[in-house]
Amino acid sequence: xxxxxxxxxxxxxxxxxxxxxxxxxxxxxxxxxxxxxxxxxxxxxxxxxxxxxxxxxxxxxxxxxxxxxxxxxxxxxxxxxxxxxxxxxxxxxxxxxxxxxxxxxxxxxxxxxxxxxxxxxxxxxxxxxxxxxxxxxxxxxxxxxxxxxxxxxxxxxxxxxxxxxxxxxxxxxxxxxxxxxxxxxxxxxxxxxxxxxxxxxxxxxxxxxxxxxxxxxxxxxxxxxxxxxxxxxxxxxxxxxxxxxxxxxxxxxxxxxxxxxxxxxxxxxxxxxxxxxxxxxxxxxxxxxxxxxxxxxxxxxxxxxxxxxxxxxxxxxxxxxxxxxxxxxxxxxxxxxxxxxxxxxxxxxxxxxxxxxxxxxxxxxxxxxxxxxxxxxxxxxxxxxxxxxxxxxxxxxxxxxxxxxxxxxxxxxxxxxxxxxxxxxxxxxxxxxxxxxxxxxxxxxxxxxxxxxxxxxxxxxxxxxxxxxxxxxxxxxxxxxxxxxxxxxxxxxxxxxxxxxxxxxxxxxxxxxxxxxxxxxxxxxxxxxxxxxxxxxxxxxxxxxxxxxxxxxxxxxxxxxxxxxxxxxxxxxxxxxxxxxxxxxxxx
Numbered sequence: 001x002x003x004x005x006x007x008x009x010x011x012x013x014x015x016x017x018x019x020x021x022x023x024x025x026x027x028x029x030x031x032x033x034x035x036x037x038x039x040x041x042x043x044x045x046x047x048x049x050x051x052x053x054x055x056x057x058x059x060x061x062x063x064x065x066x067x068x069x070x071x072x073x074x075x076x077x078x079x080x081x082x083x084x085x086x087x088x089x090x091x092x093x094x095x096x097x098x099x100x101x102x103x104x105x106x107x108x109x110x111x112x113x114x115x116x117x118x119x120x121x122x123x124x125x126x127x128x129x130x131x132x133x134x135x136x137x138x139x140x141x142x143x144x145x146x147x148x149x150x151x152x153x154x155x156x157x158x159x160x161x162x163x164x165x166x167x168x169x170x171x172x173x174x175x176x177x178x179x180x181x182x183x184x185x186x187x188x189x190x191x192x193x194x195x196x197x198x199x200x201x202x203x204x205x206x207x208x209x210x211x212x213x214x215x216x217x218x219x220x221x222x223x224x225x226x227x228x229x230x231x232x233x234x235x236x237x238x239x240x241x242x243x244x245x246x247x248x249x250x251x252x253x254x255x256x257x258x259x260x261x262x263x264x265x266x267x268x269x270x271x272x273x274x275x276x277x278x279x280x281x282x283x284x285x286x287x288x289x290x291x292x293x294x295x296x297x298x299x300x301x302x303x304x305x306x307x308x309x310x311x312x313x314x315x316x317x318x319x320x321x322x323x324x325x326x327x328x329x330x331x332x333x334x335x336x337x338x339x340x341x342x343x344x345x346x347x348x349x350x351x352x353x354x355x356x357x358x359x360x361x362x363x364x365x366x367x368x369x370x371x372x373x374x375x376x377x378x379x380x381x382x383x384x385x386x387x388x389x390x391x392x393x394x395x396x397x398x399x400x401x402x403x404x405x406x407x408x409x410x411x412x413x414x415x416x417x418x419x420x421x422x423x424x425x426x427x428x429x430x431x432x433x434x435x436x437x438x439x440x441x442x443x444x445x446x447x448x449x450x451x452x453x454x455x456x457x458x459x460x461x462x463x464x465x466x467x468x469x470x471x472x473x474x475x476x477x478x479x480x481x482x483x484x485x486x487x488x489x490x491x492x493x494x495x496x497x498x499x500x501x502x503x504x505x506x507x508x509x510x511x512x513x514x515x516x517x518x519x520x521x522x523x524x525x526x527x528x529x530x531x532x533x534x535x536x537x538x539x540x541x542x543x544x545x546x547x548x549x550x551x552x553x554x555x556x557x558x559x560x561x562x563x564x565x566x567x568x569x570x571x572x573x574x575x576x577x578x579x580x581x582x583x584x585x586x587x588x
Contacts, residue, residue: 016336016346016508018401030227030288030311031345032504033070034404034495035120039353040077040099041085041465042446043408045455050463052446054100058108060449061115063477067411067488068495071118073229073290075353077105078124081131083198084428085353085444087122087231088129092216109224118226120290125213126232127199135200139180143189150209152192152201153180154242165190167244168263172196173433192242194235194263196428204236204272217279227280227288227311230273233304234293237268249294265295273309288312290347298338305344312403315347319355323367323389325535329510329522332400336508339402346402350393351410357443360416362389372429373438374418383471387413388568391490391552392533395570396522398494399531401506406491409447412475413487417442417466424467441466448476485554493550497572501529516540521565529572536567547574 044056054077064072076086079094086096095102112119128135134150141147143155154165156179164177171194178197180188192201202209217228239262247261273289280287291304291313304313321331339346350358361368363386364379371378390413398404420442422430427439445466446458451473454462473479480486498504506526513523513532521540522533529549534540539556542548542563548555551571556564565571 016340016401018505018507027286029070029118029286030403032401032403032502033118034068034398034406034498034504035071035073036064036067036069037073037075037352037405037407039075039085039408039444041075042444042458044447044449045459045461045463048459048461048463049098050455050459050461050465051098052458053098054095054104054108058104058111061108061112061117064117065115067492068499069117069406071120071226072112073120073405074122076122076124080129081198083129084196085426087124088127088131088196088199089124090129090131091133092123093219106223113224119224120227120229120288121220121225122231123213123216123228124231125202125204126235127193127195127201130198130200138191140183146208148189149206150203152203152238152242153189154192156190161187161189165192166242167246168192168194168242169248170195170197170432171249172429173437192238194232196432201238202236204268210272210275214275214279217276221280221283221287225287226285227290229290229292230310231292233273233291233310233313234265234269234295235263236272237266238263239266265293265300270303270306270309273304277308277310290314298334299341302338302342302344305339306342312345312347314349314405316349318397319349319351319358320370321368323362323393323535325519325522325533328396328533329518329524332508332522332524333510336401346400347405348397348400348402349405349407350390350397351407351443352405353407353444354440355443357390357407357410357414357416358393359383359386359390359410359413360418360442362386362393371438372436373427373440373442374416375422375438376419378418378438380418381416383415385568386415387487388553391487392568392570394491395494395550395552395572396531396533398498399503399524399526399529399572401504401508401526403504404498407443409475411488411491412448412477412480414445414447414475415469415471417445417469419469420445420467426466445469445472448472449478451476451479490550490552494572497549501527503527503529513540513543528574530575531570531572532565533570534565534567539564539566541565542571542573543575545575548572549574 041052043052044060045052046055077099078089079091079096080086080088095105109119137147138151155161157163164175168176170176176194177190179190182188193199243262245262288311291310293301293304295301298317301313304310315335318331321327335346360381363381425441427441429437430439445468446464449457455464456472456476480488503526509525511523511525524531542565549572553569
């Protein structure tokens with residue numbers, strides 16, 4: 001049976017009590033929303049060039065409404081040489097021609113708003129492209145000039161300045177410094193780039209940089225965007241003097257800074273976001289800031305979402321938790337405790353454009369590990385096991401209070417492309433490490449919309465900027481829509497129930513399940529709903545008389561007629577019959 005919450009293995013009966021907030025329709029929507037990430041290059045191509053674009057996104061917004069999400073977050077679409085998939089911005093106020101025009105953006109935004117979808121866009125303030133007008137001006141200017149003061153230029157060490165200013169490494173591999181050449185052809189100063197050589201870091205000690213980005217914020221807020229996801233939010237300010245550091249951080253594999261690195265999580269970033277928050281608060285409609293901050297310590301991340309700073313911060317601690325009942329339960333507990341301490345919502349995320357898809361990660365021998373991409377010569381995931389666990393993990397995540405982020409294609413159960421030919425790869429991490437890091441291309445492959453169409457419906461011409469694996473055909477949307485038990489229908493049903501039961505605004509308890517050890521299952525109660533995830537190796541006996549609203553896989557019965565939850569499966573149940581709609585196609 002399911003017992004009333006009591007102290008158990010977690011050490012606390014009540015994990016989270018949802019705070020009371022104004023009940024107007026638009027009030028603090030960002031505390032409970034489901035946000036869908038669109039990677040524009042790979043979502044939908046309208047013109048046949050093989051690269052997704054803004055008109056393609058506009059044409060497919062109905063899919064997001066049908067799915068049941070509340071908002072869409074777009075990765076960069078700004079003018080860019082596309083060295084790093086648009087995260088190398090050459091002009092923050094212009095649309096790259098590969099994606100369309102400002103008119104196309106306005107049309108997409110207007111259509112999204114008419115459908116009830118909010119739109120969050122990426123902002124990349126840590127660095128620009130080397131083709132940005134500021135950096136071109138800096139290269140042409142003399143050392144110590146105002147133009148160079150917008151970036152991190154430094155003289156080299158050694159007798160002739162032949163050594164980099166410090167020992168920092170690029171997150172994409174290799175040194176974090178590149179030496180310039182003066183107009184007379186002689187070697188010059190060095191500039192910092194925590195990412196690719198063509199992504200020079202800005203100097204946030206410069207007032208011009210502050211003023212420029214406040215202007216950029218207002219440019220897009222005036223057009224009507226609902227918020228910004230801030231790339232590398234923990235990296236804008238570097239420690240005074242740029243001291244040497246022997247640590248290594250790599251966003252591709254998900255390893256994070258622990259706060260000790262002099263290039264990350266410096267105190268000065270918080271004043272930047274307080275200033276930005278004041279800008280956003282002058283606009284109507286609850287515009288928001290979302291921090292992408294790869295930091296291990298949850299209390300440190302929570303500092304980014306204090307009342308006067310950002311609204312949300314990605315919970316990468318949850319994403320990186322292995323497939324283990326005790327560790328996942330503890331991750332939920334710790335995440336809620338950290339965010340509750342500052343009165344912020346907790347976010348939950350399992351996949352994004354920087355990590356191997358969770359359908360693949362959870363099918364590896366070390367379930368939930370974060371490899372630096374997966375290539376043909378590396379361990380291949382068990383696709384059936386990975387999908388089963390991914391469905392279970394998603395159903396657990398969507399039952400939690402707070403904000404859930406979905407990455408495009410996960411609602412289709414898309415696998416990682418793990419056998420992509422090396423010659424097709426485009427991630428700078430692949431090139432800068434000489435192939436030692438497979439990189440992120442495998443999770444960025446264009447989506448399959450129609451199984452029998454060219455490029456599986458991604459592009460009318462059949463072109464695709466990254467090759468799609470043959471397995472994508474069976475994952476296409478038209479092959480899953482209306483099919484009971486499909487991953488698409490599971491997501492759609494779960495999102496419908498999540499909204500109906502107001503799970504995002506719920507309160508969370510730990511629940512004891514008689515006869516089941518904490519290592520065998522995670523059992524949590526959100527309001528009346530109980531979510532159970534079985535981790536095996538044996539099935540979990542569901543409580544007698546419970547009403548199963550939805551399950552990530554088929555249930556079984558034992559010789560006594562009791563319902564069994566198989567390993568690597570999640571169920572949403574009500575402890576007794578309730579007058580609530582049963583999701584179409586639900587088990588039980």
